[in-house]
Amino acid sequence: MSGTCEGIVVSSGSDVAYLCDPTVLANALPAATASPSVLKVGHNLKSDIVRLARCGVSLVGPLFDCMIAGALLGVAAAHRLEDLVRDVLAEEIAPFRFEESGVDGLAVGVERLERLRLRLQPRLDEEGMTALFRDIEMPLVEVLARMERRGVRVDTAALGQMGAEWRSQLTDLTGEIFELAGGEFNIGSPPQLRQILFERLKLSTKGVRRGKTGLSTDVDVLTRLAEDHPLPAKILSHRALAKLLSTYVDALLQAVNPETGRVHTIFNQTGAATGRMSSNDPNLQNIPVRGEEGRRIRSAFIPNPGCVFIAADYSQIELRVMAHLSHDPGLVAAFRAGQDIHTATAADIFGTLAGTVTADMRRVAKVINFGIMYGMGPQRLASELSIPHAAAQKYIEQYFERYRGVREFIESTIARGRETGYVSTAFGRRRAVPELQSRHRATQQAAERAAINMPIQGTAADLIKIAMVRVDRRLRQEGLASEIVLQVHDELLLEAPADEVEAATAAVREEMEKAAELQVPLVVDVGRGQSWAEAH
DNA sequence: CTGGAAAGCGCC
């Protein structure tokens, strides 16, 4: 089986799917006739594309993924086709199983899917999301399918070596911890640890936050407690090492496909409410990067022999998006001038010149810059910066005084969200925020923070999705064998044959920078290397 | 035994 798909294809899996080309669709649907679409009735069109590709089959015609359309329209709460059909067509259906329904069942499924599309397409038009759907999300499906199928190579030997070292260190740490605690207990159990710290050792509970079940033992608390007793620091070391070992050594090794020697994540195209993608099985969007051990994990991600990794990051993408959306003159000017944004903000907040901004002032500005986008309050800011509450409040006021456009953007975004029930990105993606109407203050304010953040995070997500489609198209147009292998929100990782690294580098940089014309330039940092750590 | 909640923590 090879070439284009010319018949109904039944895929395996519990959520049985089938795909068909226009001819088949026309035959199966004499009434609905020849919409040149490839439709899905199953759980995941992209996964079917991956499976078909393994058989050498590629699809023809424009795609229309009903599940993605439903997600954009906010009608598919659950990620199941049955729910979409219930919500849109008001029909109750059972999960499709080819063994039970056979070819006749497929025809019914095709007909139902076509009706689904006929209902969803006009709604996309009405909501102004046709371009988003047709030009960004649908082309991205195939790109993601190829990324998933290709996977990323992992140096299992190196990972195994790390695992052995860390397992040994963990054993030593465990002994020291039991010594300090005066007995054995389950270090991974917060309740048991709480008992040791606060009851047996009677460490001060002053300022220690309470969770739902009692005093917290998280990293902030233990860091504070470390000043009074040697045990908390050991616990923190143990936790960090155990995390690396369980999640990033053992689980990652487990996830390596023995046939390919690579990990093949699954990208959830509508994974987040903001428009971001998510990654799972395994999640390759939260691979460690900080710290020596973290970079060591990342160094185990390596390119094929004869290839190099190209890592391309959008520089300060979310702050640039905020500058774009808010039209704030100061922010826009700083980016247009190519200034270091945190230094520029520091100069503005502290009322000094950029040349006299100290490292400490820049650090403060950086926390504020990010905090603003998330709606951070003075209490959190004060704690984060170890400064008095009043000073934190002053900084925030000073920020909004200097960047009035940002304040207006925040206020108008919330106001519009309250009126219309949703907020949206620069490319028309929407997120419903009904909680803005809540009479419960905490709920309402949480919704306000989410409403502020969504247009920023979501527009950034739109941009990287556009960039992925553009980069992929450019690579094929130029006949290059380089491929995008990972996306981590503001970063693309490419695997490039050594002889086309220059061309691929130029392609990824240019296409990412040209993804859209904003009020401010898009800047891309590019690195290369023989591992993900090295390229980064 | 499985499923879910809770705590905790990795990334952007």
Added chain:
DNA sequence: AAAGGGCGCTTTCCAG
């Protein structure tokens, strides 16, 4: 943790 947004995964613990 807190007036910081968005995810997924691990372990522990408990209920069915």
